[in-house]
Amino acid sequence: MGDQAVYALNDINLQIASGEYVSIMGPSGSGKSTLLNIIGLLDKPDSGRYELDGKLVTDLSETEQAKIRREQIGFVFQSFHLVPRLTAAENIELPLLLGGVSPEQRQIRVNNALNAFELKQRANHRPAELSGGQRQRVAIARATIMQPSVILADEPTGNLDHQIGAEVMSLLENLHHQGTTLIVVTHDRELGGRAHRQIGMRDGKILTDQFHDTH
């Protein structure tokens, strides 16, 4: 087995404009998450170049990449990835804390986010006491608290039922309407179809790349 190299991604050439709404679809193992992680600077390509905002970021130091993740990128995951011992408010606060924002500022911004995502009543609840939809709303609030220019969502509705999933998607789409670049990985054709640009992947390659005029 092992002597044949496996390419999670191979021969990818992709340009995404600021403010676009892109969905990435494809079978399991096709490299969707890997692509998203490279866009989000969580993973490094073995070769190739990646420019963000016209700046080559592949060669930046670990600390500089962390700064970009903190300030320009917001991640939303299928399994929410909330810290179980922290309350909803504290989870939302985390990026501000890492960014060294003052406690007063943090409180104002967290409060605004709690209001915006209708989590005011749940501010002091831990993730275990929240429904799936509420958890993902907390995760989205956390992803947007630093006002990033790019939101990366990896199967954000994968753990939610259809109805709640649709609500979460519209929250993300709202962010896109406010100018944020939105990239969503999904298995769901219907949800994926809502994006203006749909990328189809297979075996680490981009098979299709279609623009739609929806709505």
Place this chain on the structure above:
Amino acid sequence: MTLTDTLHTSFKTVVSYRIRSLLIILAMALGVGAVVVLTALGDGARNYIINQFSSIGTNLLVVLPGRAETSGSFLGAVLGQTPRDLTLKDAQLLGRLPQVRRYAPLNVGAAELSAANRLREVTVLGSTADLIPIRHMQLALGNFLAHGGEHTAQIVLGAKIAQEFFPRSQAIGQRVRLGDSRFLVSGVLSSQGETMGFNTDEIVIIPIDYAQAMFNTTSLFRILIEAKSHSDIEPAKQAILASLRQSHDGEDDTTVITQDAILETFDRILQTLTLAVAGIAAISLIVAGILVMNVMLVAVTQRTAEIGLLKAIGATSGDIRRLFLAEALWLSLVGAVLGFLLGQLGSLLVRIAYPQLPAWAPVWASIAAIAVALFTGMLASMLPASKAARLDAVVALSKK
């Protein structure tokens, strides 16, 4: 991430893993507490013995017959020599040395004391008036062998003896019989209790002449000498040895013990003992350090997904490392402070249980215990913290 936020965040983490944190804090606290209590005990014992020893006199030298060195006495025994006795004349000679403030010859024996229809055996000291100041004794009543009165048949009673024989009446002026002679009670010692295993409450003191007559001897048991000052102790010792050598036909057949030298020896031995005990107790701190390391390693494994998340939302490796180090710092710090308080409480209980023992932990021991606890805690969490910092974000995020 600011330092305050790092400390605050990790403090909250410590609080939320309550049982785990309590266990580590307890281990740390027991280690620090053990060091504090044991050094308190050790230092207390040292101070107790030093105090006892200092209380028997100031700048004290004791002259006794015979060579202390085994080789000397062995040689003496082989040659059939017995050490020459110390005599009252020797004592008077020594009293005239310039470094000597005062001296007291001493004879010790036992005799029957009878008075007021009572009879008991007592320890008899024969000496002169200067015994009282030299040995830091206190008179409760009357006076002791008034100067110039050395040749009158006076007797001073220990506090307990006086109480036993004359429970109701005034002891001063009473006549008592000691052995075959009659004595007039001239004073009563104040109660001092036991010092160095010698209870002055149950002795009687008579003039040296009477004691020598009673025990039928001309030789002295000891000569107690008080040097004029601390710096005179060593010259006095040399002068005494020289003087006795001369009067003993050039023979070095006496020994001079200085209180200072004995004090120093005790001090050194007990200090070493305290250090050794503290060192043994400190081993429990190392055990606590190993516990911290294991618990932090488990924490890194448990929180792998969380570490991945923190990296995804912009934490640097440094942030992660500092968060884990701060967590260990809190655990060690709280443990150390709690241990210090426990140790102080333990020392207090010891002092309540044994009021004679000044069981105060020395400051150096408390500081060292806390410092060692913090140091081991930090050292032990280095490895877990850097393991956490080095985690690959993608791999960590996929952990559940």
